[in-house]
Amino acid sequence: MSKTSVIAIVDDDEAVREALFDFLQMEGLSARMFDRAAAFLAGAAVEGFECVITDVRMPEIDGIELQRRLRARGSPMPVIFITSSNEERARARALQDGAAAWFTKPVDNETLLSTVRAVLPPAH
């Protein structure tokens, strides 16, 4: 990848993570993959990402907690949730914490793509 990664993909499921990565790459969007929230949050590059796409159910730090920690640091980074969980409580919490979008699997790629493009700065 020539450009710096703008999208962080956080998902504990390798197949899901890679599928999303390849899809975004094909659309010319550069991304970096993290297998857990802690790895993403620990990186010095957190602030460099323009957007994070995450699952909700993950070991240790789940997607909701990930967004909460970003907000606690004062980061307004757009968070897009893609989940197979249909828990209304989690969804309400996510949106309340300022989630950019909440998708239920299987996600419609076109909608996902336009949402991602919408939250990224115009240069992308």
Next chain:
Amino acid sequence: MTGPSSIAAGVDGETADDRPFWAVRASEQRYRRLIHHLPGALLQVDARPIGAVFDRLRSEGVTDIGSYLDEHPELVGTACEVVRVTDANGGAAQLFGVGGVDDLVGPVAYVFANAPEAARRIVTAHFEGRRSHVERAKLRTFDGRLIDVELSVTFPTPPESLDVTLLTLEDVTERLRTEAQLRQLQADYSRAARIATLGELASSIAHEVNQPLSAIAMNAETCLRWLSRDDPNLAKVCQLTARIADSARHASEIVQRIRGMAARHAPETAPLDLNGVVEEALLFVCHEVEARAIVLSVRFDIAVPRVLGDRVQLQQVIVNLLVNSLQALAEKGAGEGRIALDTAMDADGAVRFSIRDNGPGIAEENLDRIFDGFFTTKGDGMGIGLAVCQSIIAAHGGSIAASNHHEGGACFELTLPALEA
């Protein structure tokens, strides 16, 4: 014999019976009356002709009747023809569905028409000089019913009359049918419990299956987009297609596993490595364990002896105990819940599995009732999970016990007899 007015006389004959003729007759009549009025089915058989054949074989040096019968299987048929029913009682007439006992007099072959193997074993027992022999056999009655009987043969030994071999028959058809129904009922019951357990894991299972499916959908979409371009990246398309195949296989494995648990299956007993059974059971809950960041510690004694059991049922017990622990940890935050599993061999050689969690434990007043059917502390529970666990473990000759760990949390321990030392 030495008295002045007596004479000594010797009489040649087959039996040495010094009772007067009328006394013998009276005794025989009493005996016949007794047999005829016995409630069970009884056949009196004269097995002397085959005894004569045995004597000849022994004089020819035959000692191992088993291998002799392997070479001369026709001897069993011969025995069924030469050994004759000489008398029977009303119970036998009823069992065989004939009008009178005379219909049963004749070669014993009709008893064994549907059970040649039983006939062979009885011939063997007779040759080996056993006192009695019991068989379970199928029998076709004269009015066409196929019934299951328990057949006991009592061979005479001197000084008893050698012409009286007794064959008693008990119709166990109804008993076997009831037992089969009971087994079926138990199988249905444990299947219902398995399905209930799967139900409790439903959202976890749905999530688990959804993962590979959503990866497949997205990869397929990406492939299509590449292919519709003027400069398709075929290497990428190849890679993505391989990943689609992998994910499809993964999804299918999950479905297979769930189906194995939900399916109706006849209990099968096989030697099993309990560690392997526990590992397979863990597959059902690992997703839930990971998603809730429960700290799972597993300590297997790799040297535990194998146990004899039904894989699906033992898996069911362990999955059930795991689900209970997971539910006991519902209030724990991420990373706080703990489940510890271990397998070990007891001092007396039995195989032990234990599971412990750090949940609230079991209320003391419930410890005695926890395995009772329909006892539950869950709002939406049916109270059959642990009852079924206990009946499965009991059917495997083992035991299961619940306790609270002194450091807190519930502890379940089951032991199963080891197959080999």
